[in-house]
Amino acid sequence: MVSLAAWVRDPARGVDVRLDLAAGETVALMGPNGAGKSTVLATVAGLLRPAEAHVRVGDRVLAGEGQWVPPHRRSVALLGQQPRLFPHLTVRENVAFGPRSAGRKDADLAEHWLDWVGASALADRRPRELSGGQAQRVAIARALATEPDVVLLDEPLASLDVEAVPEVRRLLRRVLAETTTVLVTHDPLDAMTLADRAVIVEAGRVVHEGTARDVLTHPRSAFGAALAGVNLVEGVVTGPDHLRSPDGRELAGTARGAMDLGSAATATFAPSAVAVHRERPGGSPRNVLPGVVTGIEVRGTTCRLEISGWLADVTTAAAAELELEPGRDVWMSIKATEVRLDPA
Numbered sequence: 001m002v003s004l005a006a007w008v009r010d011p012a013r014g015v016d017v018r019l020d021l022a023a024g025e026t027v028a029l030m031g032p033n034g035a036g037k038s039t040v041l042a043t044v045a046g047l048l049r050p051a052e053a054h055v056r057v058g059d060r061v062l063a064g065e066g067q068w069v070p071p072h073r074r075s076v077a078l079l080g081q082q083p084r085l086f087p088h089l090t091v092r093e094n095v096a097f098g099p100r101s102a103g104r105k106d107a108d109l110a111e112h113w114l115d116w117v118g119a120s121a122l123a124d125r126r127p128r129e130l131s132g133g134q135a136q137r138v139a140i141a142r143a144l145a146t147e148p149d150v151v152l153l154d155e156p157l158a159s160l161d162v163e164a165v166p167e168v169r170r171l172l173r174r175v176l177a178e179t180t181t182v183l184v185t186h187d188p189l190d191a192m193t194l195a196d197r198a199v200i201v202e203a204g205r206v207v208h209e210g211t212a213r214d215v216l217t218h219p220r221s222a223f224g225a226a227l228a229g230v231n232l233v234e235g236v237v238t239g240p241d242h243l244r245s246p247d248g249r250e251l252a253g254t255a256r257g258a259m260d261l262g263s264a265a266t267a268t269f270a271p272s273a274v275a276v277h278r279e280r281p282g283g284s285p286r287n288v289l290p291g292v293v294t295g296i297e298v299r300g301t302t303c304r305l306e307i308s309g310w311l312a313d314v315t316t317a318a319a320a321e322l323e324l325e326p327g328r329d330v331w332m333s334i335k336a337t338e339v340r341l342d343p344a
Ligand SMILES: Nc1ncnc2c1ncn2[C@@H]1O[C@H](COP(=O)(O)OP(=O)(O)OP(=O)(O)O)[C@@H](O)[C@H]1O
Pocket: 012, 013, 014, 015, 031, 032, 033, 034, 035, 036, 037, 038, 039, 040
């Protein structure tokens, strides 16, 4: 196994990111939409040639120092959300394509990798005759059949049906164990369970890197906090147990350290601590704040809502009953005991 070092600088896209992976390491590359993740992967794969790129795999220079190695000679496999199999070729021919282009006539190679992903029985089918999970397994076989030094996975589970995810995830775990891999994912659980390290990029820059657990449990950015499933509000101390966010929202919480009036602090609270109402709730000592629903993600029996920048988890039944939809005005209530205040 070999190391990967990449420095991608693309002023046109506002991207300036360095990645260093030890041989065999798996790094989860995470960040909001437009942060630059795909730009980094495409550059390493040789599909994009930004203003400046230095890419080294082991002791081979793929980009920089006057070199630009074309994609098919990089020994770098990129697997995206969509399997992108050739529609007119059978599954076997799809898997054999990479090694054949590289001059390897070894017919057993395709069979070997199809077997490895548990897709031997599908060898004579065309891509249109495959389910999403099957097609992604074949795409993994096709990527591995070239025996790449580096594997780049761009949200490989994102477009799969929920039922197909566990099997493909299991397969990916085996891939990761055998190669140097960059995994772009939005799923904190995948980052924690599949990756050795996580690198968070925001607006084209690395803002945090470390073990996945550390990055996700001690988030340094609103994105990291949202990933970890925690609301993180940065603000100013306005009372012994109070914080005001830059947009003027006041939160009462439980202080975990000395809170000096006027100093910076953060409030963190779980999405499950947020109750959502159509009408302004009265009564008990709670934080009661108005908001607008900006996002809804159904996750089985629960529903993750984004309400004016904060995350709230409600049951799917409750979301239906409240007729929640993007644009809807709602009220959030959060118990002060559920809001943790930390001096910055
Ligand atoms: N073909 C292009 N030409 C110019 N700018 C682009 C192009 N594609 C993307 N960009 C810009 O480059 C920046 C980085 O985009 P990139 O696709 O790398 O982000 P990303 O982190 O992969 O996002 P996502 O999670 O949405 O896939 C963004 O500002 C984007 O608008």
